[in-house]
Amino acid sequence: MSSSQEQKSAVGGGNGRNGRAAYDLDAVLDISVAAFNEHGYDATSMGQLAARLGTSKSAVYYHVNGKEDLLRLALERALGPLEAVLDLPGALEGSAEDRLRFVLKQAVHVLVDYLPYVTLLLRLRGNTEVERGALERRRSFDTQVAVLVDQARAEGSLRQDVDSRTIERLLFGMINSIVEWYRPGGSLTRDQLASDVIAVAFDGLHARGEP
Amino acid sequence: MSSSQEQKSAVGGGNGRNGRAAYDLDAVLDISVAAFNEHGYDATSMGQLAARLGTSKSAVYYHVNGKEDLLRLALERALGPLEAVLDLPGALEGSAEDRLRFVLKQAVHVLVDYLPYVTLLLRLRGNTEVERGALERRRSFDTQVAVLVDQARAEGSLRQDVDSRTIERLLFGMINSIVEWYRPGGSLTRDQLASDVIAVAFDGLHARGEP
DNA sequence: ATAGTTTTACTGAACGATCGGTAAGTAGCG
DNA sequence: CGCTACTTACCGATCGTTCAGTAAAACTAT
Numbered sequence: 001m002s003s004s005q006e007q008k009s010a011v012g013g014g015n016g017r018n019g020r021a022a023y024d025l026d027a028v029l030d031i032s033v034a035a036f037n038e039h040g041y042d043a044t045s046m047g048q049l050a051a052r053l054g055t056s057k058s059a060v061y062y063h064v065n066g067k068e069d070l071l072r073l074a075l076e077r078a079l080g081p082l083e084a085v086l087d088l089p090g091a092l093e094g095s096a097e098d099r100l101r102f103v104l105k106q107a108v109h110v111l112v113d114y115l116p117y118v119t120l121l122l123r124l125r126g127n128t129e130v131e132r133g134a135l136e137r138r139r140s141f142d143t144q145v146a147v148l149v150d151q152a153r154a155e156g157s158l159r160q161d162v163d164s165r166t167i168e169r170l171l172f173g174m175i176n177s178i179v180e181w182y183r184p185g186g187s188l189t190r191d192q193l194a195s196d197v198i199a200v201a202f203d204g205l206h207a208r209g210e211p
Numbered sequence: 212m213s214s215s216q217e218q219k220s221a222v223g224g225g226n227g228r229n230g231r232a233a234y235d236l237d238a239v240l241d242i243s244v245a246a247f248n249e250h251g252y253d254a255t256s257m258g259q260l261a262a263r264l265g266t267s268k269s270a271v272y273y274h275v276n277g278k279e280d281l282l283r284l285a286l287e288r289a290l291g292p293l294e295a296v297l298d299l300p301g302a303l304e305g306s307a308e309d310r311l312r313f314v315l316k317q318a319v320h321v322l323v324d325y326l327p328y329v330t331l332l333l334r335l336r337g338n339t340e341v342e343r344g345a346l347e348r349r350r351s352f353d354t355q356v357a358v359l360v361d362q363a364r365a366e367g368s369l370r371q372d373v374d375s376r377t378i379e380r381l382l383f384g385m386i387n388s389i390v391e392w393y394r395p396g397g398s399l400t401r402d403q404l405a406s407d408v409i410a411v412a413f414d415g416l417h418a419r420g421e422p
Numbered sequence: 423a424t425a426g427t428t429t430t431a432c433t434g435a436a437c438g439a440t441c442g443g444t445a446a447g448t449a450g451c452g
Numbered sequence: 453c454g455c456t457a458c459t460t461a462c463c464g465a466t467c468g469t470t471c472a473g474t475a476a477a478a479c480t481a482t
Contacts (some may be wrong), residue, residue: 423482424481424482425480425481425482426479426480426481426482427478427479427480427481428477428478428479428480429476429477429478429479430475430476430477430478431474431475431476431477432473432474432475432476433472433473433474433475434471434472434473435470435471435472435473436469436470436471436472437468437469437470437471438467438468438469438470439466439467439468439469440465440466440467440468441464441465441466441467442463442464442465442466443462443463443464443465444461444462444463445460445461445462445463446459446460446461446462447458447459447460447461448457448458448459448460449456449457449458449459450455450456450457450458451454451455451456451457452453452454452455452456
């Protein structure tokens with residue numbers, strides 16, 4: 001009954017001319033987003049996408065309505081999980097500092113778990129209505145975190161000498177940059193990365209600071 | 212005798228049909244880079260560039276060899292000043308921590324002073340040889356800073372519980388993100404921003420910590 | 423000072439290539 | 453037969469780029 005999304009997916013599919021190949025939407029999306037992230041959305045043509053999928057250009061149009069539709073579907077996969085973080089119990093209960101720590105840690109988790117999709121989101125320029133809509137949702141997320149920073153400052157747990165909007169920007173600058181270098185499967189695990197980020201953000205780089 | 216580059220520059224140029232309009236290379240570059248940053252390099256056509264310059268498409272080709280040449284010239288304006296930081300006395304003398312602090316602060320200064328050009332650099336995808344060359348130089352810069360982080364750690368001034376390469380990435384994630392939100396002319400000055408970044412990076416967000 | 427020449431800074435039209443997208447037809451399945 | 457998952461062929465638009473021509477400024481010669 002539940003809407004399933006994993007069925008066949010002949011992703012790397014070396015399907016030749018045998019039977020039915022049957023790409024599903026997930027496979028098309030995964031490969032398309034990978035291409036978008038490698039060359040940029042605008043620099044990636046539908047022809048290149050088709051080549052990577054091992055099919056013709058118009059076969060892609062069987063699965064999606066067009067290039068922009070592909071982008072819209074991909075961005076939803078990043079924005080959905082990200083926005084969901086703010087509704088989790090950990091983001092709603094406890095001290096402002098605890099809630100901030102929770103949201104930041106979860107943001108890192110979403111970033112890593114949906115790495116290609118979030119990467120795509122973070123590189124938007126706002127050229128089309130779809131892009132501007134996604135940027136708007138992202139801005140809304142940032143604003144909600146900025147409120148958390150403000151509350152933590154009012155609580156007295158955060159330094160007062162740096163503007164709170166600046167703090168929020170620098171925090172997400174640090175976190176968002178993860179998509180540019182982190183690749184799962186290495187020695188640095190997702191959870192280790194998240195706690196490293198929180199540690200550096202809250203305690204700084206200095207060696208001192210008794211645990 | 213010296214090769215001068217500042218001469219006329221009818222940038223916003225409301226040149227009608229009088230005399231010679233005379234754009235110089237600087238004006239063309241400034242306007243082009245602004246357009247690249249607004250819509251992305253690939254999504255910006257030579258036609259749009261010409262429209263913003265108030266001339267025809269082919270007039271642009273009088274000043275530069277082509278779109279990629281425009282990119283190459285613009286990237287040099289970011290990479291030159293950035294690489295120069297590492298040759299300054301402050302980057303070569305003193306303790307590793309002092310040298311690291313100096314380089315980070317100077318990096319923020321370059322970022323702000325050449326904001327549009329550095330912004331363009333930080334958004335490259337490596338589609339062409341020009342882009343790959345620039346990315347290579349940027350990677351080399353990052354590597355040299357990573358060495359500084361390593362030395363500061365060996366000195367005992369930096370925390371040992373986070374991998375030094377991770378530290379360098381997070382540091383530059385924070386610094387580079389500045390191009391996405393900082394605009395000169397506001398209440399936050401260039402120098403204030405630089406010391407905010409250093410303060411947050413080294414001491415963290417926590418309120419505690421006697422100065 | 424004037425005429426002739428060269429250089430500068432463009433214009434408008436056109437080029438082949440590639441873009442996103444579509445129309446019509448079809449092979450393999452139940 | 454009818455449906456799914458394509459294929460080949462093609463469309464108009466736009467891309468970066470080129471080219472022949474030209475008006476105005478700058479330089480040179482008389």
